[in-house]
Amino acid sequence: MRPIVxxxxxxxxxxxxLIIYGDRMAKLRLGALPRPGEAPPGRIILVSAINPTRSGEGKTTVSVGLAQGLRRSGRRVALALREPSLGPIFGVKGGGTGGGRSRLxxxxxxxxxxxxxxHAVGSAHNLLAALVDNAVHFHSKLDLEHRQVFWRRVLDVNDxxxxxxxIGLGGRTNGVPREDGFDITAASEVMxxxxxxxxxxxxxxxxxxxxxxxxxAGDAVTADRLQATGAMAALLQDAILPNLVQSTEGVPALVHGGPFGNIAHGCNSVTATRAAAARADYVVTEAGFGFDLGAEKFFDIKCRSSxxxxHAVVLVVTARALRFHGGGDPVRGGPVSDIERGLAHLDHHVSSVRLFGFEPVIAINRFEGDSEADLRAIEWGCAGRGLAVARCTSFTEGGAGAGALADAVVAAADxxxxxPRFLYGLEESPEAKIGAVARTIYGAGGLDFSRTARRDLERIRCLGLDRLPVCIAKPHLTLSGDPRQAGRPEAEGFELPVESVRAAAGAGYLLALTGDIVTMPGLPPEPAAHHIDLSGSGEVLGI
Known part of the structure; x- marks a missing residue:
């Protein structure tokens, strides 16, 4: 690993x-960042994926490997990626820095x-929560209705x-009792x-x-009215600055921000992406989980805002994910016909990419145990569909295993x-916006708004926030709202159940929560935390 300077x-x-954090990490100072709204010259490569299995399909590994492959071909390249959350690290998925010879x-x-x-994001969020309850406790002039407070607390652990x-139990000195709850920090509006x-x-x-x-009186209470804005910004004084690290082969990587893809908008910071594109010819960034969540939000929220x-879009596929979406067992394997059926799931995502004007490059992330027959089935299926496709073995070979993918991506970016095109106009109703995403990206046949969601939307209209884009929170393993539903669900004509809609006025979008989605994940029966340790020499093991 080279010195960060x-x-x-x-x-x-x-x-x-730089603000130096030892010899391996740094933050960019404000003066080193491009001006807001500045059009950077670098070509942005968006890496997304089909819907994954529970263990993930290595989208970050492919992103890092692609960047290393581009660098090996003599191109000036940088990565712009999200920061990992502790929730998945100690839960099911594990670390979020790639893997093998293609990691951060x-x-x-x-x-x-x-x-x-x-931690800074969590502190700023929870400071606002404390100020809310303090105003309720002291009957401040804001006259907050404690039964109409919906700003929850956050914690960066699945619980x-x-x-x-x-909260507020234990007598008058401990506040006013009311219902509350916690979201995971990656789902915070502050993030x-x-x-x-x-x-x-x-x-x-x-x-x-x-x-x-x-x-x-029924009037909105904001952070500004609580006089919380200045203190919250002060807590974020360093967090607003992009972090600089490197890949295993020394590619510069700006890693900044970590909103969940299945709950929030799933993209790294605009600041980091713009800074990378201002200083490199090619910038590899990602949005996740699958295209239906992270990438749609990348276009309709992040790109619209910034x-x-x-310049190009990459879709990561794996044999095991295609087998899963073809009705097979992704762990035990099975006949090639499972994968061939699973290609219908890929077809749906390709159609979604084309809605935004791109022909995707298909990256086959090869896992140990994939058979040659499985890989050829994917390649033949893509070739028959006229899709550019390349195998990626960057986990075991680093940038050398992503050379063909890098060439295909450069051709696409040329x-x-x-x-720019978006799925809906901001002047459309929130119901129409949610419907546009659900029908075109998920393949839903219709929407089912609960009474709570309809009440939420009516209040949003009264607040004048109905012109905001929408961010839909739904399960990431499926195109539908049911995590058990694999494949391509159009034929099912499913209805997407919208349970509630939150106004994220600061972030600038409406958060629609669907089905049984939760904003605070839980740990699995066998958490990854059971296998993480610290060695006697101070090395973290098991991530």
């Missing part, structure tokens, strides 16, 4: 442009506490027992704001617009960039 120099950054370094630091951004809680804001004035304006509840637009 050498990595920075590849992007034209001097030591004075120092992997253990990035996966655990990194530079403290997650189902905290999804619903009662979404951090990733969409450009510059301190924009950050503070967005923080100030956060809607926490209503007063007894003015950025990619095509004329399609003009």
């Amino acid at each position: 050498e990595i920075a120099a590849e992007l034209g950054l001097a030591p004075d442009d 370094e120092p992997s253990d630091r990035i996966n655990m506490h990194f530079t403290g951004d997650m 189902r027992a905290l999804r619903k809680a009662v 979404a704001i951090l990733c969409l804001a450009e510059g301190i004035p924009d950050l503070k304006a967005r923080l100030g617009r956060i809607l926490v509840g209503f007063d007894r 003015g950025l637009w990619p 095509r004329p960039m399609p003009p």
Whole structure:
């Protein structure tokens, strides 16, 4: 691993442009960042995927490997990726820095506490929660109605027992009893704001617009009305700065922000993406989980807000995911016919990519145990559909295993960039926006709004927030709202159940929660935490 100042120099950054965290990590100072709204010259490559299995399909590994493959061909390249959340690390998926010879370094630091951004976001969020309950306790002039407070607390650990809680117990000195609960930090609106804001004035304006509840007259109470904005911004003074690390082969990587893809908008910060594209010829970024969640939100939320637009789109597929969506067993394997049936699932995602004007490059992420027959079936299926396809073995071979993929991506990025297009207009109703995503990206036959969701939408209209884009929270393993539903569900004509709609006025979108989606995940029967340890020499093991 090279000193971080050498990595920075590849992007034209001097030591004075950095806040150094040891010799392997740094933050970019404000003065080193491009101006908000500036059109960067670098070509942005968006990496997404088909719907994964529970263990993930290695989208980050492919992203890192692709960047290393581009660098090996002599191109100036940078990565712009999300920060991992502790929830998945100790839960099912494990670390979020890639793997094998295509990962971010120092992997253990990035996966655990990194530079403290997650904690800063959690602190700013929970400070606002404390100020809310303090205003209720002291009967402030805001006259907050404690039964109309919906700003929950956050924690960056999967803990189902905290999804619903009662606070303020123990007598008058301990506050006013009311129902509350916890979300995971990656689902916090403060995290979404951090990733969409450009510059301190924009950050503070967005923080100030956060809607926490209503007063007894029915008027909205915001963070600005609680006089919380300044203190929250102060807690984020370092968190707003992108983090600089490197890949296993020394590719510069700006790793910043970590909103969940199945709950929030699933993209790294606009600031980091713009900074990378201002200093590199090619920028590899990702949005996850599958295209139906992260990538749709990348276009309809992140690109719409920032003015950025990619030059090429990569879809990651694996034999085991296609087998799963073809009705087979992704763990035990099975006949090639499972994969051939699963290609219908890929077809749906390809159609979604084309809605935004792109022809995707298909990256086959090869896993140990994949048979040659399985891989050839995917390649023949893609070739028969006229799709550019390349195997990726970057887990075992690093950038050398992504050479063919890099060539295919450069060819795609050399095509004329399609003009920005979105699935819906902001002037459309929230119901129409949710319907546009559900019908075109998920394949839903219709929508089923609960009474709570309809009441939420009526209040959103009264607040004048109905022109915001929508961010749909749904299960990530499926195109539908049912995590057990694999494949391509159009033939089922399923209805997407919309249970509630939250106004994330600061982030600048409406969060529609579907089905049984929860904003605080739980741990599995055998958490990954059981296998994580610290060696006597101070090395983190088991991630």
